[in-house]
Amino acid sequence: MKRRDFFKTSALASTSLMIPSFLKGYVGKGLFSSRSGKNLVVIQLSGGNDGLNTVVPFQNDIYYRSRPTLGVDKNKVLKISDAQGLNPVMEPLRPLYDDGLMCIINSVGYPNPDRSHFRSMDIWHTASSSDEYLSTGWIGRYLDNHCEGCTPPYHALEADDSLSLALKSVEQNGFAMSDPKSLKRATNNKFLKAISNHDHRHEENVAYLYKTMIDTQSSANYLFEQSKIYQSKQYYPQTPFGRDLKQIAELITAETDTKIYYVSLSGFDTHANQKNQQERLLRQYADAVAAFVKDLKQNQLLEDTLILTFSEFGRRVKQNGSNGTDHGTANNLFLFGGKLKTPGFYNSAPDLKILDNGDLIYEIDFRRVYATILEDWLDADVKQILKGNFEKLNLV
Amino acid sequence: MSAVKMENILKMTAIEKIKHLYWRAGFGMSPKEWKNASNLSLEQAVNDLFDRAKSIQKIKAHVFEFPSDRPKNLSKEEKKAIRKNERKLVLKQNADWVRRMADPSESALLEKMCLFWHGHFACTTKGSKIANDQLNTIRKHALGTFGDLVHAMAKDVSMIRFLNNQQNRKNKPNENFARELMELFTIGRGNYTENDIKEAARAFTGWSSNFKRDFVFRKNQHDFGSKTFMGKKGNFNGDEIIDIILARPETADFIVRKIYRFFVNERVDETRVKYLSKLFYNSNYDIKKLMHSIFSSGWFYYPGNIGTKIKSPIELMAGTMRTLGVMFDEPTTLFFLEKALGQVLFNPPNVAGWPGGKAWIDNSTLMLRLNLVTYLFQAVDLNFKTKEEFESAQRNKRVRRIKAEVDLIPMVEFFKNDPQSSVFKNLSSYLLQANSNLELTDFDRFIIKNNQDDFVKTLILRLMSLPEYQMC
Structure with a gap:
């Protein structure tokens, strides 16, 4: 059956806009304003980035002995401290480091580390211990606790087609949007708008679908309008990751009521022939982050922005038999921003002499980083979000 | 009454x-x-x-046969052409498979079991021969015994390559496969130690594949030494490791729990799982027996188990194709939808497979789901672009319209002479597994009533756009 056979009238093709009544729920309840507070941008390197070849301990013989073919050539390392230097493909980040806009925290991890991707990623996303299983994310719980019932879904926005566990919660999930235009187009359906005004009593999963539908409709128009306000003139690399960061910069500059942005770069699971793959990804990362920081700085927004980069784990100190590295434990973590209290290296290089079964031993629990960001940057009540007491760091 | x-x-x-x-x-x-x-x-x-489901035909289509010798000095362009061709072939296999799921003349149960095991033994497969081989291995054992299936999957070339067993050699072990074998494929977390993983990895050393993409055992790479695994000591090989894992009743429990969550309810009823696990273990992991027992149980048909599962994207699409007789003009269309909805066959998100349930749903996937039938009817344009590179000939092209044909004649004919209230009641019951409390009057503004054919067609469109249609 063809289109023309189906429609004897064109009454069904719906294009008209209306302001739905459910939007009223968000008016006058005190929306967050990103301008009154601060932005957090979380960058996830998925697959377990090899931190030792990212920030290279170029003075350490054990490093070169453990990685006879994979070690980064001492002469090529970007030497930003006496002990450690950046992988040469990360050259664009060097000026940020020099200007005090970058902080590197070594040996971040957690007790009894798990070497499975999804489990360790879940631990990072949920901020759980390794023997504890949580179904909500640390950002999701922040949404639940910070402003009960009044947070718009896009308060935490992930630049992706789907939502990560980190942004999932009980009451209020974060919001996934890879592109404001297609999101708006998908929600522009008169029939769906009409049934969303219907009174519903449903089984749990069906109710969840209705709630998600209504939230999406209310958010789509807003984000679309926001996305039109500012078009960045900064050059960003033509990679999906570069485009994501550009979109985030534009939304931040447009004073969008989004406080947390979440974006991923994947492919770091380098069990075999690591060098090319990892360096290709690190180059993408460095190019895009450097452009992003420049863009925000030009708009005087870097002081209000904190960028966190993490990966679910580092990799074994010794390279494996296939010019790659296997899953490891503790790893380095990066912060960028205009208000860093400890720019440069936060702590000393990882100890390669004392290892646990060939793996680095963590020095700083990642939840201490979360606790610091939640309390010192987002003004949140950490006790409501993280289980246990995590001593804060001197970061922001 | x-x-x-x-x-x-x-x-x-x-x-x-x-x-x-x-x-x-x-x-x-x-x-x-x-x-x-x-x-x-x-x-x-x-x-x-x-x-x-009894007579299982081997699938053999869209397969590139590699020559027995590695061709020397392939240029970069030639290699790229091979990879591109391989992607196309896997995509065709993917589309064929969904077509089989939707085709009433095929065995729906067999295809559903294959979908389950495909998600269970989750591998990203980029080559056409190894995709085809893996699917045939799964088809062969999908309703056979779980033991046979695990043994076969451990020798499956796609699995070996995906989990780096190719690189698992004596004195240079790669633990990837050994870990996932226990964590995800058989016994589950908490039932083995890190040392068990190390020892099991040694037992699988040398399990590899050749250039032709066939399984080979490389003797000189195998560690024939003594291993201590799950409290037992011996010169175990991979098969013996699997048998030791299968001898543990925890393995039956782990698999049954997953099957229950997939086929019955995400919320596990412990009493039933316990009963089924015992049955599964005592029948030497007879999958057919287990599934027959589930589908014959009274509790399987309790209202709490009906219409409470969120359809996976593949279930949604195959089901919609079956109901509407959908034919896609190109396999890339189906592939695009799989990608946008979050479930691409032969390409699960990671080795844990697709998480399922509410995890399918976020604002973006839900809107596409609700609009899916509207796009199929070509009532409005889609104009959608997947974020990552479109792995097909139409690389990175924006998809403006879903090119497909639907066949509504059977349903239009069926309801030709029925009063509209009865059409509404029957269509709702046919199309919706979850209860909807909408009345025919709620649809008034959005359907055509003065012509019976159009009434049926527009009502189908609207019912299939409801959130309730997402449930099964």
């Missing part, structure tokens, strides 16, 4: 049960299957599903 009415209710109930069975054990009902269901007892319907 009169006797006639009572009989009607009982009859409807049987059809409702068969509809539930068809959705969970397969991909819903075609209009013809729905019509025929009124002549079947539930028992007949269950047995028919299993009868039709």
Whole structure:
């Protein structure tokens, strides 16, 4: 059956806009304003980035002995401290480091580390211990606790087609949007708008679908309008990751009521022939982050922005038999921003002499980083979000 | 209540049960299957599903055969061309598979079991031969014994390559496969130690594949030494490791739990899982017996288990194709939808497979799901671009319209002379597994009523756009 056979009238093709009544729920309840507070941008390197070849301990013989073919050539390392230097493909980040806009925290991890991707990623996303299983994310719980019932879904926005566990919660999930235009187009359906005004009593999963539908409709128009306000003139690399960061910069500059942005770069699971793959990804990362920081700085927004980069784990100190590295434990973590209290290296290089079964031993629990960001940057009540007491760091 | 009415209710109930069975054990009902269901007892319907799964045809299409010797000095362009061709072939296999799921003349139960095991032994497969081989291995054992399936999957070339067993050599072990074998494929977390993983990895050293993409055991790479695994000591090889894992009842429990969550309910009923695990273990992991027992149980048809599962994207698409007789003009269309909805066959998100349930749903995937049938009817343009590179000939092109044909004639014919209230009641019951409290009047503004054909067509469109249609 063809289109023309189906429609004897064109009454069904719906294009008209209306302001739905459910939007009223968000008016006058005190929306967050990103301008009154601060932005957090979380960058996830998925697959377990090899931190030792990212920030290279170029003075350490054990490093070169453990990685006879994979070690980064001492002469090529970007030497930003006496002990450690950046992988040469990360050259664009060097000026940020020099200007005090970058902080590197070594040996971040957690007790009894798990070497499975999804489990360790879940631990990072949920901020759980390794023997504890949580179904909500640390950002999701922040949404639940910070402003009960009044947070718009896009308060935490992930630049992706789907939502990560980190942004999932009980009451209020974060919001996934890879592109404001297609999101708006998908929600522009008169029939769906009409049934969303219907009174519903449903089984749990069906109710969840209705709630998600209504939230999406209310958010789509807003984000679309926001996305039109500012078009960045900064050059960003033509990679999906570069485009994501550009979109985030534009939304931040447009004073969008989004406080947390979440974006991923994947492919770091380098069990075999690591060098090319990892360096290709690190180059993408460095190019895009450097452009992003420049863009925000030009708009005087870097002081209000904190960028966190993490990966679910580092990799074994010794390279494996296939010019790659296997899953490891503790790893380095990066912060960028205009208000860093400890720019440069936060702590000393990882100890390669004392290892646990060939793996680095963590020095700083990642939840201490979360606790610091939640309390010192987002003004949140950490006790409501993280289980246990995590001593804060001197970061922001 | 009169006797006639009572009989009607009982009859409807049987059809409702068969509809539930068809959705969970397969991909819903075609209009013809729905019509025929009124002549079947539930028992007949269950047995028919299993009868039709008996003769398993090997699939062999869209496969690139590699020469036995590695061709020397392939240029970069030649290698790229091979990879591109391989992607195309895997994509065609993908589309063929969904077509089989939707095709009432195929065995829906077999295809559903294959989908389950495909998600269980989750591998990203980029080559056409190894994709085809893996699917055939799964087809062969999907309703056989789980033990045979695990042994076969451990020698599956796609699995070996995906989990780096290719690089697992004596004195240079790669633990990837050994870890996932225990964590995800058999016994589950908490039932083994890190040392068990190290020892198991040694037992699988040398399990590799050659250039032709066939399994080979590389003797000189195998560690023949003594291993200590799960409290046992011996010169174990991989097969013996698997047998030790299968001897543990925790393995039956782990698999049954996953099957229960997939086929019955995400919320596990511990008593039933315990009963089924025992049955599974004592039958030497007979999958057919387990599934037959589930589909024959009274509790499987409890209201709490009906219409409470969120369809996976593949279930949604295959079911919609079955109901509407959808034919996609190109395999890339289907691939695009899989990608946008979050479930690409031969390409799960990671080795844990697709998480399922509410995890399918976020604002973006939900809107695409709700609009899916509208796009199929070509009522509005889609104009959608997937974020990552489109792995096909149409690389990175924006998809403006879903190119597909739908066949509504069976349903239009079926309802030709029925009053509109009865059409609404029957169509709702046919298309929706979850209860909807919408009345026909709620649809008034969005359907065409002055012409019976258009009434049926527009009502189908609207019912299939409801959130309730996302449930099975």
